[in-house]
Amino acid sequence: MALDALAFQMINGLASASGLFFVAAGLSIIFGVTRIVNMAHGAFYMLGLYLAVTLADRLPGPLGYWGGLLLAALAVGLLGAAVEVLLLRRIYHVPELYQLVATFALALILNDAALWLWGPEDLLGPRAPGLKGSVELIGRRLPEYDVFLAFAGPAVLLALHLLMKRTRFGRTVRAATQDREMVAALGINEALLFTAVFALGAFLAGLGGALQTAREPANLNLDLAVLGDAFVVVVIGGMGSIPGAYLAAVLVALVKALCIALGTVEIAGLAFNMSKLTLVAEFLVMALVLVLRPQGLFGRPQAAAARAAASEAPLRPMGGTGRALALAALAVALAVPALATVWAYAPVLALDMLIAVTFAASLHLLMGPGGMASFGHAAYFGLGAYGTALAATGLGLPTLPAFAVGILAAGAGALLFGWFCVRLEGVYLAMLTLAFAQIVWSVVFQWEEVTGGSNGLIGIWPDWPFDSRAGLYLAALAVTVAGLYLIRRLIFAPFGHALRAGRDARMRAEASGIDVARIRWLAFTASGMLAGAAGGLYAFAKGSISPETLAVGRSIDALVMVLLGGLASPAGPVLGAGAFTLLQDTVMRETDYWRALLGALILALVLLFPGGIAGGLSRLFAGGRADG
Amino acid sequence: MTAPPVLSVGNLAKAYGGVHALDGVSFDVHAGELLALIGPNGAGKSTCFNVVNGQIRPDAGTVRLEGRDITGLPPRAIARLGVGRTFQIAAVFGSLTVLANVETALLASRGASFGLWRPQDGQARGEALDLLAQTGLAALADRPATGLAYGDVKRLELAIAIAGSPRLLLMDEPTAGMGTHERLALIGLVRRLAAARSLAVLFTEHSMDVVFGHATRVIVLARGRVIADGSVEEIRADPQVRAVYLGRSAATGERGS
Numbered sequence: 113m114a115l116d117a118l119a120f121q122m123i124n125g126l127a128s129a130s131g132l133f134f135v136a137a138g139l140s141i142i143f144g145v146t147r148i149v150n151m152a153h154g155a156f157y158m159l160g161l162y163l164a165v166t167l168a169d170r171l172p173g174p175l176g177y178w179g180g181l182l183l184a185a186l187a188v189g190l191l192g193a194a195v196e197v198l199l200l201r202r203i204y205h206v207p208e209l210y211q212l213v214a215t216f217a218l219a220l221i222l223n224d225a226a227l228w229l230w231g232p233e234d235l236l237g238p239r240a241p242g243l244k245g246s247v248e249l250i251g252r253r254l255p256e257y258d259v260f261l262a263f264a265g266p267a268v269l270l271a272l273h274l275l276m277k278r279t280r281f282g283r284t285v286r287a288a289t290q291d292r293e294m295v296a297a298l299g300i301n302e303a304l305l306f307t308a309v310f311a312l313g314a315f316l317a318g319l320g321g322a323l324q325t326a327r328e329p330a331n332l333n334l335d336l337a338v339l340g341d342a343f344v345v346v347v348i349g350g351m352g353s354i355p356g357a358y359l360a361a362v363l364v365a366l367v368k369a370l371c372i373a374l375g376t377v378e379i380a381g382l383a384f385n386m387s388k389l390t391l392v393a394e395f396l397v398m399a400l401v402l403v404l405r406p407q408g409l410f411g412r413p414q415a416a417a418a419r420a421a422a423s424e425a426p427l428r429p430m431g432g433t434g435r436a437l438a439l440a441a442l443a444v445a446l447a448v449p450a451l452a453t454v455w456a457y458a459p460v461l462a463l464d465m466l467i468a469v470t471f472a473a474s475l476h477l478l479m480g481p482g483g484m485a486s487f488g489h490a491a492y493f494g495l496g497a498y499g500t501a502l503a504a505t506g507l508g509l510p511t512l513p514a515f516a517v518g519i520l521a522a523g524a525g526a527l528l529f530g531w532f533c534v535r536l537e538g539v540y541l542a543m544l545t546l547a548f549a550q551i552v553w554s555v556v557f558q559w560e561e562v563t564g565g566s567n568g569l570i571g572i573w574p575d576w577p578f579d580s581r582a583g584l585y586l587a588a589l590a591v592t593v594a595g596l597y598l599i600r601r602l603i604f605a606p607f608g609h610a611l612r613a614g615r616d617a618r619m620r621a622e623a624s625g626i627d628v629a630r631i632r633w634l635a636f637t638a639s640g641m642l643a644g645a646a647g648g649l650y651a652f653a654k655g656s657i658s659p660e661t662l663a664v665g666r667s668i669d670a671l672v673m674v675l676l677g678g679l680a681s682p683a684g685p686v687l688g689a690g691a692f693t694l695l696q697d698t699v700m701r702e703t704d705y706w707r708a709l710l711g712a713l714i715l716a717l718v719l720l721f722p723g724g725i726a727g728g729l730s731r732l733f734a735g736g737r738a739d740g
Numbered sequence: 741m742t743a744p745p746v747l748s749v750g751n752l753a754k755a756y757g758g759v760h761a762l763d764g765v766s767f768d769v770h771a772g773e774l775l776a777l778i779g780p781n782g783a784g785k786s787t788c789f790n791v792v793n794g795q796i797r798p799d800a801g802t803v804r805l806e807g808r809d810i811t812g813l814p815p816r817a818i819a820r821l822g823v824g825r826t827f828q829i830a831a832v833f834g835s836l837t838v839l840a841n842v843e844t845a846l847l848a849s850r851g852a853s854f855g856l857w858r859p860q861d862g863q864a865r866g867e868a869l870d871l872l873a874q875t876g877l878a879a880l881a882d883r884p885a886t887g888l889a890y891g892d893v894k895r896l897e898l899a900i901a902i903a904g905s906p907r908l909l910l911m912d913e914p915t916a917g918m919g920t921h922e923r924l925a926l927i928g929l930v931r932r933l934a935a936a937r938s939l940a941v942l943f944t945e946h947s948m949d950v951v952f953g954h955a956t957r958v959i960v961l962a963r964g965r966v967i968a969d970g971s972v973e974e975i976r977a978d979p980q981v982r983a984v985y986l987g988r989s990a991a992t993g994e995r996g997s
Contacts, residue, residue, distance in 0.1 A: 115868060199973070207985040256853050261765070424835045425884055426835060426836055426837045426840065426884050427833070427835075429859070429861070530977070536888070567891075600858055601856070601859075604859045604860060604861070605848045605855050605856050605857055605858060605860060606851060606852050606853050606854070606855035606858075606860045606863065607854055607855055607856045607858060608860075609836065609840060609847070609860050610844060610847075610848060610852075610853035610854075612835055612836060613833040613836065613841075613844050613848075615835075616832075616833040616834045616835050617831040617832065617834070618838070619815075619827065619831060620831035620832065620833065620897075620900070621828065621848075622814075622815045622816045622819070623793070623815055623816070623819055623822075623824075623825045623827075623901075624816075624819055624844075624845040624848045624849065624900060624901075624904070625816050625820040625848045625849055625851075625853075625904065626816065626844075626853050627816055627818035627853070628850045631854075633947065634854070649919055
């Protein structure tokens with residue numbers, strides 16, 4: 113390894129660490145005071161970059177560039193204040209999960225707003241006046257702008273430190289972070305504090321984005337990419353710690369820089385291209401920190417989380433009506449292939465629905481009885497799809513064994529990631545699941561030799577008797593029914609009771625001898641395998657898959673299906689997935705702005721119908737049972 | 741007493757920074773005994789209690805359960821070895837029925853929580869109903885645990901805590917947040933259950949009427965040390981106890997802190 117290459121990569125790494133640090137610091141400050149993990153924080157970063165590119169181009173003179181950057185960051189800060197007043201104030205008292213989902217909905221809406229304003233093409237900003245050149249360092253030429261950015265991070269860290277230690281505002285923020293009730297009792301204007309803090313956090317994210325103007329083009333994928341990275345940084349550094357965020361951002365950046373600088377190395381006769389291992393390295397750093405210090409480098413240990421949601425009604429075994437409805441639904445599902453003669457699209461739509469039902473039911477097992485909100489369930493769907501596809505096309509396995517390989521691949525992924533996830537709770541768990549999903553997506557995207565990269569895999573067709581539309585549909589129906597039955601058995605078995613007990617009162621469950629972490633680990637793995645089954649069906653149903661199969665959007669689809677159906681009922685995911693697929697195939701197909709539509713739907717759900725369809729139905733039949 | 745103690749705590753020490761929360765604490769708890777751990781705030785009661793139940797690892801000293809060293813084991817391992825506990829703010833499984841709460845605890849104590857297929861209903865029903873009868877909850881068996889009155893929640897938690905037939909029951913402020921009448925009824929129930937099951941009970945308590953009306957034996961902690969260990973009468977008469985603790989309120993007063 114050449115020293116100059118390492119130095120070059122390190123400066124480059126520190127430059128990107130600065131941007132990441134701004135986002136993570138904003139995320140941390142907002143969480144500290146409001147206890148909300150802002151899923152729209154990546155969108156603020158993205159908007160900062162888009163605005164800066166636009167403004168830096170339009171504003172005249174040498175001050176135009178820097179003025180544009182600052183204006184862009186300020187505009188994002190203002191937007192943050194508006195968001196706090198209009199949206200967040202309505203959700204401070206709803207359960208954590210709904211807060212996460214609502215801010216995610218906001219991210220979707222902001223993404224479509226960017227699409228509407230700036231179009232789908234990447235936008236490249238002007239270069240920074242005064243910093244267009246490069247400096248020489250040990251024989252290599254480094255862009256001046258990167259050097260500037262590498263120093264911008266510590267400068268903002270220092271500024272934030274002074275703000276927090278020396279100003280009245282900073283003291284209030286720190287006090288609120290430690291004890292919110294006390295601050296309220298002291299007569300501090302809480303509403304104003306929350307708005308200011310959210311504006312500051314948004315401003316930091318906007319600044320982080322704006323400063324990238326001369327470095328990278330603005331594009332619509334940045335929001336989620338940055339959000340995933342920021343979560344990794346926050347998990348490593350410790351939620352709520354600003355120095356922790358900086359240290360973690362630098363640590364991740366340096367490990368990546370080291371990997372790239374090492375290039376291809378030979379270990380035991382095998383050549384490894386280390387530069388492709390940057391994502392794995394990031395994961396390993398996070399894994400190591402989580403094992404040694406679950407609260408992150410500078411974080412304080414998590415208090416055993418009390419469950420924020422109101423307790424749901426006990427689940428009862430299906431009564432006569434429930435059985436009759438389930439049988440009727442099954443009869444209708446069996447009759448679908450016969451419908452094809454009158455309505456050719458019916459089997460296609462019904463197959464999509466079955467896949468969605470299996471996927472949503474797998475997530476519901478985790479989120480409902482398990483109490484673990486996964487924001488990255490698409491990872492297991494995708495592992496199932498890619499596992500099945502590779503086994504069928506690459507290894508040439510017959511349909512059923514290939515399908516089994518897919519399920520096992522998803523199970524293996526869930527077993528590995530689940531081990532880390534079940535050690536965390538609430539928002540930490542949600543962040544980690546999303547970060548893992550981002551990592552899986554990136555690996556699939558980059559590992560072209562195996563996964564086909566962005567082109568994906570094609571020609572995944574099932575063999576007889578699944579090669580006909582009816583054959584595949586009936587097989588999918590069998591898988592779905594088996595999956596739902598399996599989940600029901602699990603939920604009503606001692607395992608399901610122990611799982612719910614751990615969700616309702618973790619300490620109480622441990623004190624009764626229940627190993628909550630292991631129970632959750634098994635639930636995580638089972639849920640991952642079921643999601644993998646859905647992914648395998650998807651691969652055969654579509655015939656081709658791409659990284660889009662496991663993109664964050666799919667995780668969010670599953671979340672929406674579960675919430676739409678209703679979290680408290682096992683029938684919820686079935687209803688939710690059915691309704692969502694119908695909606696997606698009809699309304700959303702008609703518009704370019706389906707993300708915004710989806711976001712609006714989510715907000716409506718969170719703000720107006722938190723019980724979902726199943727909750728609404730059971731309220732309708734008041735006194736009836738809240739199950740299916 | 742000739743039988744070996746159920747719980748034997750020897751020379752426990754735990755310091756936070758320079759403060760000695762526990763400084764050489766030793767005591768035994770025998771079967772059938774209700775041992776009250778009292779002391780002014782900051783005396784080390786909670787630390788001592790949490791060392792015994794496994795939430796805190798001591799700097800030095802041992803915790804033995806029927807002769808077996810359990811020092812530093814995690815809470816669920818200690819639970820599986822025969823230690824039940826209740827929390828200061830009663831915790832039950834809100835989304836389960838009263839009956840299922842007890843059944844779940846029963847199956848957990850048998851190591852059957854990983855049963856994946858056979859429905860839980862019926863696997864421990866008889867035993868669970870029996871426990872509900874003993875704690876006066878039989879009529880509420882099918883009710884969701886969420887809607888219970890606080891006194892019933894306390895009794896349900898007690899039923900959960902003794903579901904695994906533990907040898908030792910740890911109760912952290914068992915009557916906190918209850919009215920006088922309910923308080924005495926609950927501790928009376930604990931006393932009857934302990935006698936019937938020859939259960940050793942260790943509890944921390946602030947209510948002096950509960951301590952002096954029902955404890956078999958009392959240990960007084962002050963500044964991390966045991967300053968008195970004896971029967972209710974002995975403790976009442978102990979001049980040192982009166983000085984550091986009871987002196988601040990009448991021996992029959994409501995609260996000692």
